Amino acid sequence: MTSNYDIEAIRAQFPALKRNIGESPLVYLDNTATSQTPACVLDAIMDGYTMRKANVHRGVHTLSQEATDAQEAARRRVQTFIGADSHEEIIFTRGTTEAINLVAASYSSMLEKGDEIIVTVMEHHSDIVPWQLAAERYGLVLRAVPLRPGSSELDLDAYAAMLGSRTRVAAFTAVSNVLGTANPVRRMVDMAHAAGAVALVDAAQAVAHERVNVHAWDADFIAFSSHKMYGPTGVGVLYGRRELLERMPPYQGGGEMIAHVDIERSTWAELPFKFEAGTPDFVGIAALHKAIDWMEATGIDLIAAHEQRLLIRAEKAMRAMPGMRIFGDAPGKCAIISFLMGDDASSYDIGMLLDGMGIAVRTGHHCAQPLMNALGVTGVARASFAAYNTEAEVDAFIAALQRIHKILRL
Numbered sequence: 001m002t003s004n005y006d007i008e009a010i011r012a013q014f015p016a017l018k019r020n021i022g023e024s025p026l027v028y029l030d031n032t033a034t035s036q037t038p039a040c041v042l043d044a045i046m047d048g049y050t051m052r053k054a055n056v057h058r059g060v061h062t063l064s065q066e067a068t069d070a071q072e073a074a075r076r077r078v079q080t081f082i083g084a085d086s087h088e089e090i091i092f093t094r095g096t097t098e099a100i101n102l103v104a105a106s107y108s109s110m111l112e113k114g115d116e117i118i119v120t121v122m123e124h125h126s127d128i129v130p131w132q133l134a135a136e137r138y139g140l141v142l143r144a145v146p147l148r149p150g151s152s153e154l155d156l157d158a159y160a161a162m163l164g165s166r167t168r169v170a171a172f173t174a175v176s177n178v179l180g181t182a183n184p185v186r187r188m189v190d191m192a193h194a195a196g197a198v199a200l201v202d203a204a205q206a207v208a209h210e211r212v213n214v215h216a217w218d219a220d221f222i223a224f225s226s227h228k229m230y231g232p233t234g235v236g237v238l239y240g241r242r243e244l245l246e247r248m249p250p251y252q253g254g255g256e257m258i259a260h261v262d263i264e265r266s267t268w269a270e271l272p273f274k275f276e277a278g279t280p281d282f283v284g285i286a287a288l289h290k291a292i293d294w295m296e297a298t299g300i301d302l303i304a305a306h307e308q309r310l311l312i313r314a315e316k317a318m319r320a321m322p323g324m325r326i327f328g329d330a331p332g333k334c335a336i337i338s339f340l341m342g343d344d345a346s347s348y349d350i351g352m353l354l355d356g357m358g359i360a361v362r363t364g365h366h367c368a369q370p371l372m373n374a375l376g377v378t379g380v381a382r383a384s385f386a387a388y389n390t391e392a393e394v395d396a397f398i399a400a401l402q403r404i405h406k407i408l409r410l
């Protein structure tokens with residue numbers, strides 16, 4: 001461990017890590033699905049509900065003004081966190097899924113029949129299904145970039161060949177939630193732009209493990225979820241390039257998003273409120289502010305380096321196990337290990353047995369069924385690491401896999 005990465009001090013801030021599962025201490029390795037929450041974020045949630053639960057942007061009273069100030073401070077915090085030019089480019093949503101749905105519904109409504117949307121085979125369903133809905137509604141054509149044969153990386157030649165005069169949007173993940181592959185985001189964005197398309201980057205798996213910067217990626221839209229970055233659930237972010245957001249029609253109608261309403265027609269509020277219909281999760285949004293503070297104070301680069309050490313330790317031991325199949329071997333991959341043991345053991349069996357030993361991993365298709373098809377499996381088990389995991393936990397995980405190996409007679 002590096003001296004400036006005090007893992008015990010970090011762990012002490014996460015109440016959930018003190019839990020036992022049955023007789024065993026919890027070893028939480030399902031961080032790709034959601035991360036645990038530090039005390040400073042929990043305190044912010046408690047404070048929001050206890051001291052300033054009042055609707056934002058609607059009241060003149062003190063509580064409402066405090067809640068509004070906290071929400072808008074969080075918007076500016078997100079802006080600086082990802083290096084956006086303006087806080088008006090930061091839209092709060094319920095999560096990555098809603099952020100992508102917003103773009104798929106709103107931006108697609110400005111497209112013409114026969115226009116093309118490119119996604120990739122490694123997308124989470126939340127970056128496929130919204131585009132399918134839009135394709136059906138507006139007569140668009142949806143295409144998917146495959147993996148390079150025998151590889152965990154995207155086939156960029158196929159991507160280049162797909163980009164054409166009808167391509168309007170390229171939507172792809174920065175990091176695969178199954179393979180851990182970190183895609184060459186800037187290169188893919190540049191390729192989309194060269195074809196005259198806009199690029200949406202799903203940063204759900206990137207944002208807690210690397211520095212995400214709007215200008216470094218040059219993306220037109222970026223989506224991510226608070227709950228995967230040590231923040232509360234129910235909050236997400238859509239970054240959108242201002243000139244695009246200004247042209248796009250509202251996604252949902254209701255309070256907050258209007259300038260004026262008549263029975264016959266309405267006019268829309270300025271950005272970002274045009275896209276924020278209804279009462280937002282203002283308590284969660286204020287708590288996301290604390291989660292970003294926490295990540296930056298801990299050090300995103302230090303967290304990433306720590307996770308990489310755990311990844312290397314775990315993968316080395318796993319690759320030495322007979323019958324172990326690891327899915328994802330791209331250079332520079334994120335700290336995610338998808339695996340199966342032997343030919344017969346299902347990911348569900350592995351997950352259940354690990355849970356019996358206090359170890360939480362994810363099982364199944366991971367909301368990535370097209371990728372499962374490409375890999376020729378119906379599901380995989382997945383262990384993934386976060387700031388608070390330890391080498392001792394990796395060793396406990398490996399020892400548990402060795403026990404499972406014996407139990408299942410693999």
Ligand code: PLP
Pocket residue numbers: 032033094095096097098124126127173175176177202204205225
């Ligand atoms: N995109 C990726 C790459 C993900 O891993 C996930 C969740 O696992 C999502 C999108 C969806 O995130 P949410 O359910 O928070 O909207």
